[in-house]
Amino acid sequence: MATIITVSLLIISLSFFSISSAKISGQPGINYGQLGNNLPPPKTSINLIKSLKAKRVKIYDTNPLILKSLENTNLQVSIMVPNELVSKISTNQTLSDQWVQSNVAPFYHKTLIRYLLVGNELISSTSPDTWHHIVPAMQRIKTSLTTFRLHKVKVGTPCALDVLESSFPPSNGTFRNDIAFRVMKPMLKFLSKTKSFFFLDVYPFFAWSSDPKNIDLNYALFESKTITVTDSGTGLVYHNLFDQMVDAVYFAMNRIGYPDIRIFIAETGWPNGGNLDQIGANIHNAATYNRNFVKKVTKKPTVGTPARPGWSLPSFIFALYNENLKPGLGTERHFGLLYPNGSGIYEIDLSGKTPESEFPALPPAEDYKGKAWCVVAEGANVSLVAAALSYACSQGNGTCDPIQRGQLCFEPNSVVGHANYAFSSYWAQFRSIGGTCNFNGLAEATSKDPSYGSCKFPSVIL
Ligand SMILES: *[C@@H]1O[C@H](CO)[C@@H](O)[C@H](O)[C@H]1NC(C)=O
Ligand SMILES: *[C@@H]1O[C@H](CO)[C@@H](O)[C@H](O)[C@H]1NC(C)=O
Numbered sequence: 001m002a003t004i005i006t007v008s009l010l011i012i013s014l015s016f017f018s019i020s021s022a023k024i025s026g027q028p029g030i031n032y033g034q035l036g037n038n039l040p041p042p043k044t045s046i047n048l049i050k051s052l053k054a055k056r057v058k059i060y061d062t063n064p065l066i067l068k069s070l071e072n073t074n075l076q077v078s079i080m081v082p083n084e085l086v087s088k089i090s091t092n093q094t095l096s097d098q099w100v101q102s103n104v105a106p107f108y109h110k111t112l113i114r115y116l117l118v119g120n121e122l123i124s125s126t127s128p129d130t131w132h133h134i135v136p137a138m139q140r141i142k143t144s145l146t147t148f149r150l151h152k153v154k155v156g157t158p159c160a161l162d163v164l165e166s167s168f169p170p171s172n173g174t175f176r177n178d179i180a181f182r183v184m185k186p187m188l189k190f191l192s193k194t195k196s197f198f199f200l201d202v203y204p205f206f207a208w209s210s211d212p213k214n215i216d217l218n219y220a221l222f223e224s225k226t227i228t229v230t231d232s233g234t235g236l237v238y239h240n241l242f243d244q245m246v247d248a249v250y251f252a253m254n255r256i257g258y259p260d261i262r263i264f265i266a267e268t269g270w271p272n273g274g275n276l277d278q279i280g281a282n283i284h285n286a287a288t289y290n291r292n293f294v295k296k297v298t299k300k301p302t303v304g305t306p307a308r309p310g311w312s313l314p315s316f317i318f319a320l321y322n323e324n325l326k327p328g329l330g331t332e333r334h335f336g337l338l339y340p341n342g343s344g345i346y347e348i349d350l351s352g353k354t355p356e357s358e359f360p361a362l363p364p365a366e367d368y369k370g371k372a373w374c375v376v377a378e379g380a381n382v383s384l385v386a387a388a389l390s391y392a393c394s395q396g397n398g399t400c401d402p403i404q405r406g407q408l409c410f411e412p413n414s415v416v417g418h419a420n421y422a423f424s425s426y427w428a429q430f431r432s433i434g435g436t437c438n439f440n441g442l443a444e445a446t447s448k449d450p451s452y453g454s455c456k457f458p459s460v461i462l
């Protein structure tokens with residue numbers, strides 16, 4: 001008996017060693033988000049993921065049907081502790097053990113669960129009193145994994161770029177003052193000790209679209225032949241925005257004493273569509289970004305980034321499907337590689353083995369140009385629209401005069417009809433000083449003129 005135990009311990013420690021020292025594959029995985037009411041079932045989805053030649057798959061929960069469907073596949077799997085449980089788990093080892101026992105252990109031997117993410121973008125999406133629970137929760141989860149001998153699972157937590165206070169030039173990368181020493185330093189200590197990764201969500205699209213006048217689109221799409229950015233602090237030369245963003249995090253980690261932690265791209269991608277007034281979000285750019293990203297991370301020898309040349313960048317592209325129930329601007333619902341019916345929005349091969357020339361030509365990258373109006377979004381909650389209507393009418397000069405009783409746009413007298421007018425009028429008046437057509441997602445831009453009879457709606461020119 002004693003001998004058997006020793007032997008199996010030896011095997012465990014040997015396999016642990018080979019995993020932590022093996023070079024991790026650069027072939028990307030895919031984020032399998034499920035915020036849609038029209039998505040194919042897990043089995044079909046897993047087959048689609050295989051046909052895209054993904055190396056791994058990341059889910060935002062521990063959906064047992066999905067974990068079952070992933071049995072006996074070669075796909076490495078990343079699962080997630082829901083945000084709501086993180087604080088409770090951080091103070092309760094029993095709860096942590098129970099969670100691991102029921103959500104990880106039953107699947108681990110047939111499904112290649114390799115990453116366990118504790119919450120999702122917690123620093124961006126929860127209040128400060130949750131933040132100090134993050135690392136203790138990660139530690140408890142790690143302890144539970146050890147208890148159940150689930151040794152191949154790395155524990156991490158995805159962060160967005162808003163953990164940085166400054167990111168330009170990359171060598172100026174610094175964690176925010178409010179989290180650098182209370183949250184990030186203990187986290188990096190944990191990641192270092194457990195040989196895990198810093199999981200990072202990186203979206204050059206959002207950085208570019210917040211400043212399209214000063215950032216070249218081709219630089220954001222990995223397409224720039226001529227534009228480079230030189231970091232004045234280090235002399236390092238950047239050829240794309242993605243490397244710049246990632247290196248800012250390496251420099252921030254280095255600044256507080258952790259130069260060796262590897263980054264794992266938990267999400268990256270580019271939207272294939274969006275609202276009429278969201279520029280750069282189209283199939284052409286999405287295909288270009290994601291194909292170039294695949295080319296970069298699958299290249300041999302491994303490229304890395306200017307600050308970490310030769311380091312492989314394991315990743316998950318966002319996302320498998322366009323997800324129609326995601327809140328926010330239109331781009332949020334258009335990050336998929338696939339339509340909900342499973343057909344490809346554009347061709348892509350995540351193994352990086354299909355040469356660019358074998359893909360069919362892409363549709364041109366055109367942003368809408370012309371008149372636009374701002375109207376109530378499909379399915380918007382009418383009582384919230386009523387509140388947004390009074391807000392819009394309380395702004396500016398005469399924004400809502402034509403929808404007053406007796407005026408040209410009063411009839412038909414409905415909340416939605418009046419809001420369509422008020423939103424358009426508000427947008428026309430305030431767009432030049434930063435006013436948007438959004439109203440917390442209740443409004444969206446349209447190229448279809450809602451004017452009728454002698455009621456003329458104000459418009460903007462995109
Ligand atoms: C810890 O979690 C267990 C299992 O959910 C629960 O029974 C127990 O009451 C919790 N302890 C505390 C102090 O909340
Ligand atoms: C570096 O970051 C600081 C904030 O941490 C900022 O004030 C400064 O302007 C940045 N330096 C450069 C060259 O942008």
Ligand SMILES: *[C@@H]1O[C@H](CO)[C@@H](O)[C@H](O)[C@H]1NC(C)=O
Binds near residue numbers: 339340341342343
């Ligand atoms: C799938 O959906 C897309 C977008 O709605 C559509 O263009 C395409 O024709 C559909 N494909 C199939 C096979 O139904």
Ligand SMILES: *[C@@H]1O[C@H](CO)[C@@H](O)[C@H](O)[C@H]1NC(C)=O
Binds near residue numbers: 381383
């Ligand atoms: C609309 O929003 C109000 C206020 O938030 C909420 O109470 C109500 O349940 C919502 N109605 C629907 C149909 O979602």
Ligand SMILES: *[C@@H]1O[C@H](CO)[C@@H](O)[C@H](O)[C@H]1NC(C)=O
Binds near residue numbers: 395396397
């Ligand atoms: C409203 O009109 C007045 C007078 O024409 C002008 O001074 C003021 O800036 C306007 N306010 C807005 C919010 O447009």
